[in-house]
Amino acid sequence: MKLNIVVLAKQVPDTRNVGPDAMTPEGTVNRSALPAIFNPEDLNALEQALRLKDQNPGTTVTIITMGPGRAAEVIREAMYRGADGGYLLTDRAFAGADTLATSYALSTAIKHVAPDVDLIIGGRQAIDGDTAQVGPQVAEKLGLNQITYTEEILSCQDGVIRVKRHIDGGVETVESALPCVLTVNGSAAPCRPRNVKLVMKYKRALAPMELPQGSGYGDLPYASEYEKKDYLKLGQLNCADIDADLNQCGLAGSPTKVKAVENIVFKAKENKILTGSDEDINALVQELLASHTIG
Amino acid sequence: MANYYSDINEIKFELENSPLMQRIVELKELDYADKDTHDYAPQDFADAMDSYDRLLDIVGDITGNVVAPNAEAVDAEGAHHENGRVRYASKTYENLQAMNQAGLNGMTMPRRYGGLNLPVTIYTAANEMVATADAGFQNIWSLQDCIETLYCFGTEEQRQKYIPRVCAGETMSMDLTEPDAGSDLQSVMLKATYDEENGCWRLNGSKRFITNGDSDIHLVLARSEAGTRDGRGLSMFIYDKRDGGVDVRRIENKMGIHGSPTCELVYKNAKCELCGDRKLGLIKYVMSLMNGARLGIAAQSVGLSQAAYNEAIAYARDRRQFGKAIIEFPAVAEMISNIKARLDAGRALLYQTARYVDIYKNLEDIARERKLTPEERQELKQYSRLADAFTPLAKGMNSEYANQNAYDSIQVHGGSGFMLEYACQRIYRDARIASIYEGTTQLQTVAAIRYVTNGMYATVIQEMEQQAMMAGLEGDSTLRRLKEMASKFNACTAAVKDSGDQDFHDLCARHLYDMAGNIIMCHLLMQNALKAPELFGRSLQVYANMADAEVEKHFTWIRKMTPEKVDFYRQA
Numbered sequence: 001m002k003l004n005i006v007v008l009a010k011q012v013p014d015t016r017n018v019g020p021d022a023m024t025p026e027g028t029v030n031r032s033a034l035p036a037i038f039n040p041e042d043l044n045a046l047e048q049a050l051r052l053k054d055q056n057p058g059t060t061v062t063i064i065t066m067g068p069g070r071a072a073e074v075i076r077e078a079m080y081r082g083a084d085g086g087y088l089l090t091d092r093a094f095a096g097a098d099t100l101a102t103s104y105a106l107s108t109a110i111k112h113v114a115p116d117v118d119l120i121i122g123g124r125q126a127i128d129g130d131t132a133q134v135g136p137q138v139a140e141k142l143g144l145n146q147i148t149y150t151e152e153i154l155s156c157q158d159g160v161i162r163v164k165r166h167i168d169g170g171v172e173t174v175e176s177a178l179p180c181v182l183t184v185n186g187s188a189a190p191c192r193p194r195n196v197k198l199v200m201k202y203k204r205a206l207a208p209m210e211l212p213q214g215s216g217y218g219d220l221p222y223a224s225e226y227e228k229k230d231y232l233k234l235g236q237l238n239c240a241d242i243d244a245d246l247n248q249c250g251l252a253g254s255p256t257k258v259k260a261v262e263n264i265v266f267k268a269k270e271n272k273i274l275t276g277s278d279e280d281i282n283a284l285v286q287e288l289l290a291s292h293t294i295g
Numbered sequence: 296m297a298n299y300y301s302d303i304n305e306i307k308f309e310l311e312n313s314p315l316m317q318r319i320v321e322l323k324e325l326d327y328a329d330k331d332t333h334d335y336a337p338q339d340f341a342d343a344m345d346s347y348d349r350l351l352d353i354v355g356d357i358t359g360n361v362v363a364p365n366a367e368a369v370d371a372e373g374a375h376h377e378n379g380r381v382r383y384a385s386k387t388y389e390n391l392q393a394m395n396q397a398g399l400n401g402m403t404m405p406r407r408y409g410g411l412n413l414p415v416t417i418y419t420a421a422n423e424m425v426a427t428a429d430a431g432f433q434n435i436w437s438l439q440d441c442i443e444t445l446y447c448f449g450t451e452e453q454r455q456k457y458i459p460r461v462c463a464g465e466t467m468s469m470d471l472t473e474p475d476a477g478s479d480l481q482s483v484m485l486k487a488t489y490d491e492e493n494g495c496w497r498l499n500g501s502k503r504f505i506t507n508g509d510s511d512i513h514l515v516l517a518r519s520e521a522g523t524r525d526g527r528g529l530s531m532f533i534y535d536k537r538d539g540g541v542d543v544r545r546i547e548n549k550m551g552i553h554g555s556p557t558c559e560l561v562y563k564n565a566k567c568e569l570c571g572d573r574k575l576g577l578i579k580y581v582m583s584l585m586n587g588a589r590l591g592i593a594a595q596s597v598g599l600s601q602a603a604y605n606e607a608i609a610y611a612r613d614r615r616q617f618g619k620a621i622i623e624f625p626a627v628a629e630m631i632s633n634i635k636a637r638l639d640a641g642r643a644l645l646y647q648t649a650r651y652v653d654i655y656k657n658l659e660d661i662a663r664e665r666k667l668t669p670e671e672r673q674e675l676k677q678y679s680r681l682a683d684a685f686t687p688l689a690k691g692m693n694s695e696y697a698n699q700n701a702y703d704s705i706q707v708h709g710g711s712g713f714m715l716e717y718a719c720q721r722i723y724r725d726a727r728i729a730s731i732y733e734g735t736t737q738l739q740t741v742a743a744i745r746y747v748t749n750g751m752y753a754t755v756i757q758e759m760e761q762q763a764m765m766a767g768l769e770g771d772s773t774l775r776r777l778k779e780m781a782s783k784f785n786a787c788t789a790a791v792k793d794s795g796d797q798d799f800h801d802l803c804a805r806h807l808y809d810m811a812g813n814i815i816m817c818h819l820l821m822q823n824a825l826k827a828p829e830l831f832g833r834s835l836q837v838y839a840n841m842a843d844a845e846v847e848k849h850f851t852w853i854r855k856m857t858p859e860k861v862d863f864y865r866q867a
Contacts, residue, residue: 200335
């Protein structure tokens with residue numbers, strides 16, 4: 001069965017190895033100090049999509065990412081791993097979006113470029129915001145079922161998807177009719193590596209936003225390649241392209257207001273030194289039982 | 296997130312800084328004609344170099360983040376022997392899957408068969424990185440280059456049948472060694488007989504010490520000419536595992552490279568195909584196979600040296616004694632400097648050899664399609680001689696260095712290095728085979744010594760001196776030292792040749808070989824340091840000290856040696 005899959009992906013600052021300069025004095029993320037990477041759980045999501053593509057010939061995997069020109073790197077990275085193409089959702093009007101405005105833009109774009117989508121897959125959450133809201137909100141706005149905390153897609157046949165979810169204290173298996181939205185956990189299978197032939201094929205792919213100001217594909221090195229190979233011109237959508245309501249986009253569409261950002265330094269407040277003696281161990285066990293930490 | 300390519304600037308330097316690279320890519324891509332038929336083919340030289348860079352970044356990523364973290368578990372588990380078959384260590388399958396998903400197979404094969412059409416030089420860089428991560432896994436992965444021999448000597452039908460399969464990730468092995476035919480392959484007895492009824496060849500007998508012996512596609516050396524006893528009765532065959540008939544009798548219990556299954560094979564009337572012409576199995580095809588394999592072991596050795604260096608320096612920076620990091624003690628720093636110097640010198644030799652191989656192999660390939668021009672024929676002859684002269688040096692010197700470096704890496708670790716918790720002991724065990732298989736160092740000496748006596752190395756060294764002068768190094772103290780080393784080497788060569796005594800000659804061979812290796816590597820390192828002093832300046836100084844002392848040692852040895860003293864070395 002051919003599937004039409006959209007993968008939602010985000011370029012994020014790599015917050016996993018933060019140094020002292022990770023935040024600006026104003027309390028925003030200092031993007032220049034952190035490398036921009038493919039949001040890790042979105043890579044897990046991409047792998048689930050690519051596995052369905054492996055099993056169902058004819059399936060297409062399309063990336064949609066929202067961000068500035070350089071975020072198109074996410075589309076290329078996905079194509080290096082087997083995605084068919086993608087769209088960069090980019091417009092000044094999208095800037096400053098919180099999760100609500102982001103999910104509005106993404107769902108509107110999906111309606112526009114993939115009205116017959118079977119499956120929308122994204123990572124559980126992005127490492128820069130950690131909200132886990134965008135996936136569920138996209139589902140809500142499109143009126144689709146959603147399956148969160150996806151660990152593995154067990155099957156996808158005859159319009160029904162069976163998914164193993166990672167939940168507190170165990171796993172559960174659920175089914176949904178297509179189309180639906182999945183958000184994928186970091187504990188799901190890691191994404192496959194970049195494929196060298198695909199890298200060589202797509203390395204020159206660019207979104208219009210990435211071109212030097214005032215120039216077109218015809219002005220680039222290897223210009224004739226862009227004429228011959230459509231896949232080297234990545235999709236790009238702005239507000240007008242998807243008929244988005246400006247009041248629901250970007251800062252205007254974002255009810256979330258950041259009041260303040262604080263630096264938190266973890267400090268040990270109290271500590272207790274135990275020896276390995278039976279007495280100490282017994283005392284600790286009793287204490288933990290009493291506080292219901294164990295038992 | 297380690298990346299064995301982007302973290303190691305010396306590799307990138309070796310690929311980008313040789314004037315030969317342009318010629319290599321030109322020969323490999325032939326007017327960049329593939330760009331019209333294959334969407335992943337380069338448009339021009341710069342585009343090809345960019346693609347190589349991106350490809351190696353992927354290899355660096357996978358080796359650093361998948362293969363290396365799996366190495367300890369693979370070493371502990373080893374390969375399993377089950378019902379006549381091999382089951383790899385479980386993490387080996389993970390490694391293979393990552394390499395296959397990345398499409399890192401059929402690296403040097405033409406695109407029309409699904410290959411990546413990479414120069415050997417680029418493949419060598421990948422090989423080195425895989426070995427840094429896990430030398431045992433490098434064995435399995437790099438045996439894909441056996442396909443080169445099938446490509447060169449097989450029929451078009453065989454090429455179309457097998458090459459795409461290797462490009463898709465099927466593994467290979469070369470079945471040469473037998474219990475009574477190790478270094479002396481002329482004694483191979485595995486019987487190949489023609490089955491008139493079914494119109495095919497059949498193999499009967501056994502093989503031993505076959506690396507990755509349960510592979511999908513085997514190249515087998517067997518005796519096709521009944522009644523013969525020497526190399527001229529041997530032919531090369533292709534055995535396809537899909538046809539069946541070969542079982543694994545046992546897997547050897549080895550000291551190192553545990554992930555790589557070393558098999559004893561039994562051939563029971565196994566169907567096979569003749570590859571190339573009868574009787575040329577050993578004298579032509581195995582020689583070709585071995586030359587490729589030797590370059591592969593040279594790359595493996597450099598990878599092991601890099602691993603030994605990585606472990607040594609990390610430990611020495613971290614470990615504190617007497618109130619400071621041990622790297623601050625000169626006795627420890629010297630060991631690490633020596634490892635780095637041997638690594639950089641050996642790597643320079645490795646890539647110079649790979650480039651020579653690239654030029655002559657690509658010209659040979661072109662010669663299969665059309666007649667070469669007289670200039671091309673001259674070029675082919677020149678580079679094929681250089682490749683023949685450099686390959687045994689690259690393999691022998693680097694494999695000995697890998698052992699020395701692994702030894703020193705353990706020494707840097709002190710008592711901890713003797714404990715199995717640290718990676719340096721695995722590297723030490725893995726390195727031990729490098730100076731043995733694909734021809735021991737002693738056999739590399741045999742292969743190289745003719746280039747000592749015929750003056751080839753001396754000429755190469757002289758040309759390098761001239762290049763250094765032209766590059767403005769006249770009066771440079773390192774060049775002066777190198778010239779002194781060269782005159783000692785020439786004096787020793789003359790003394791040995793003048794003696795006219797074969798035993799004396801054979802006994803001195805290893806010493807002359809080492810001298811040539813030291814001088815050539817020091818020159819190559821000097822060329823590198825000229826272009827990138829920040830990368831190679833220190834190693835050059837350290838290596839020059841080491842090479843100078845080594846050459847002096849061998850000079851003294853040969854000068855004080857006489858044919859009469861050979862008797863003291865005879866063992867009953």
